[in-house]
Amino acid sequence: MKKRNVYQKIGVKKLQQIKNAFICTVLVVIMVVVMPIPVVSYGGENNKENTAVTVSDRKSEDFKVIGYYCGEWFDVPVEKLQSDKLTHIMYGFLIPKEDGTCKPFEEPEEIKLLIEKCHSTGTKVFVSVGGYREKDGTPLFPVFEKIGADDNLRKTFVDSIMAVVQQYGFDGVELDWEYPRYSSSADYEKTVVQLSEKLKPMGKGLSTALPGTGSTDGKNVWEALAGVTDKTLSCFDFISLMCYDLSTDPNHSPIWYANTTINYWKTYRNIPAEKLVLGMPLYARPSWQQYRFLVEMNRQYAYTDFVDTEPLKSTYNGLNTLREKTMIAMRKAGGVMLFDVNEDTYDDTSVVSMIDDTLHAMGQLDQEQINNYIWVVMDNKPLVFNPKDGMGMPFIDENNRTLVPVRKLLESIGANVSYSNDAKGKTESVDADLKGTHIKINIGSEKYSVNDKNLTMDTVAVIKDGRTYIPARAVLEAFGYDMTYSPAGRCVYATSNH
Known part of the structure; x- marks a missing residue:
């Protein structure tokens, strides 16, 4: 009341x-x-x-x-x-x-x-x-x-x-x-x-x-x-x-x-x-x-x-x-x-x-x-995605994991992002660097590496509608973020522990 x-x-x-x-x-x-x-x-x-x-x-x-x-x-x-x-x-x-x-x-x-x-x-x-x-x-x-x-x-x-x-x-x-x-x-x-x-x-x-x-x-x-x-x-x-x-x-x-x-x-x-x-x-x-x-x-x-x-x-x-x-x-x-x-x-x-x-x-x-819609909130600041900006929209994959457009997410935290392509120009992997941490994510694979240490995640990065999507939790945790998800509002929260 x-x-x-x-x-x-x-x-x-x-x-x-x-x-x-x-x-x-x-x-x-x-x-x-x-x-x-x-x-x-x-x-x-x-x-x-x-x-x-x-x-x-x-x-x-x-x-x-x-x-x-x-x-x-x-x-x-x-x-x-x-x-x-x-x-x-x-x-x-x-x-x-x-x-x-x-x-x-x-x-x-x-x-x-x-x-x-x-x-x-x-x-x-x-x-x-x-x-x-x-x-x-x-x-x-x-x-x-x-x-x-x-x-x-x-x-x-x-x-x-x-x-x-x-x-x-x-x-x-x-x-x-x-x-x-x-x-x-x-x-x-x-x-x-x-x-x-x-x-x-x-x-x-x-x-x-x-x-x-x-x-x-x-x-x-x-x-x-x-x-x-x-x-x-x-x-x-x-x-x-x-x-x-x-x-x-x-x-x-x-x-x-x-x-x-x-x-x-x-x-x-x-x-x-x-x-x-x-x-x-x-x-x-x-x-x-x-x-x-x-x-x-x-x-x-x-x-x-x-x-x-x-x-x-x-x-x-x-x-x-x-x-x-x-x-x-x-x-x-x-x-x-x-x-x-x-x-x-x-x-x-x-x-x-x-x-x-x-x-x-x-x-x-x-x-x-x-x-x-899935909100991605970085250190209490919402990262807004809009289908009309052409940057892609976060989604939940078949493994019940949140995948987020790679460039907008990583550039929002100041990471340098680069892509490796095969002979036909198809993206094979994504590399990201931030404050001495290097992450390499292979498209379509559960394998990824952090500072050359090989690790396994419980889902895979994908290319969808011409955009590259990466698992939010695996990548952001590697860069020192604590991750939580609220199903009530469909919100991903990333909090830097630096």
Whole structure:
């Protein structure tokens, strides 16, 4: 679930670590008291391996990049928002009252500036209604349930929301009722239907945010999901999936959780891929450290998912994991969502920019090519391959090994590459030199040599479509790189140990 009204306004200037530690301790106490955390007992090893890529019917031009913007929580200037790289902003939060009206915004002028900026870049702005609790920690679901159960209060509530939409010029509404229960399911449906009937004739959008699930068979699903009726779901233009704050995994937002959640909605609720938006956190747990502050401590923290901060540890999603999740969304869903976009950085470690770069890299590929795409990440820097540049595309061979176009890979690390041809001009071997290490790879053979020492690998280099491909692991390990492969996002990671 999303963090709700916990932060006081936090500036962007550098914070002392002891101050961070104190703030984080206070936040954790608050969160433990007022926030229920989803417990998923069926998210075991089998779920982590549930990473098969499926063909999505998503159209690339419809891919959503959504950022929550809780302006009253932060003092980040509106001018810093990278609205040109986002399709939607969810402005939070419009707080309902028991009489069906809504509390006025604390910073109305900021909202006007935000909407003006976003509209200038073609970005839509929705108002997010509700959240889990008020700033003082009071849960909002009893207020929602009271309003939903009364015809008059419900009408007042819908009219109040519509007045705000018209006053500020919002492009739509996100109903963030956290969370519907079986007992309130019918009232939730009535509220959503009435909102939809008001919004749709005006050309305004309607969305919601719902929690993740670890269920792999559609059973034992939390009532916050199972209690949402098909009629209710049909009213939403899209659903943001809050795949974070999990309590039964070392990381509160693991990749497998994204996969099981998307699979539940597509397989067991028949929601089309384009209506599903994968939520991704920009904060850590249990420390509640923001991504931007972790990177401020050490830039390398942008590329990992764990930091041993004090007094509480930080598990989160770094750039590499978030890139993999973005690819999962491109293959299986209809977009990604960040909570909260103000927790991002504004340099080359920016998550918003990484997502934008990823979309641009995939921009000229069709859906099958996106599904089969293999990322090669060298020392945390992605090496982009495009079929139109004529340099070849990485692929997985019949031995389940990743083969990569030789020249682009090796020249990216500064190696000198040469080829030996037979009498007919056909390439027989590839030679590469880097910092005193010489590698010779024979095409079509498992034999290769490193500094004249003969070795054997478990696959072979090949020539395909006129390009020479070499096994990434054997070659890069010889040059001193540690190699890992993530099947979830189809990513090869090479980290220099020099």
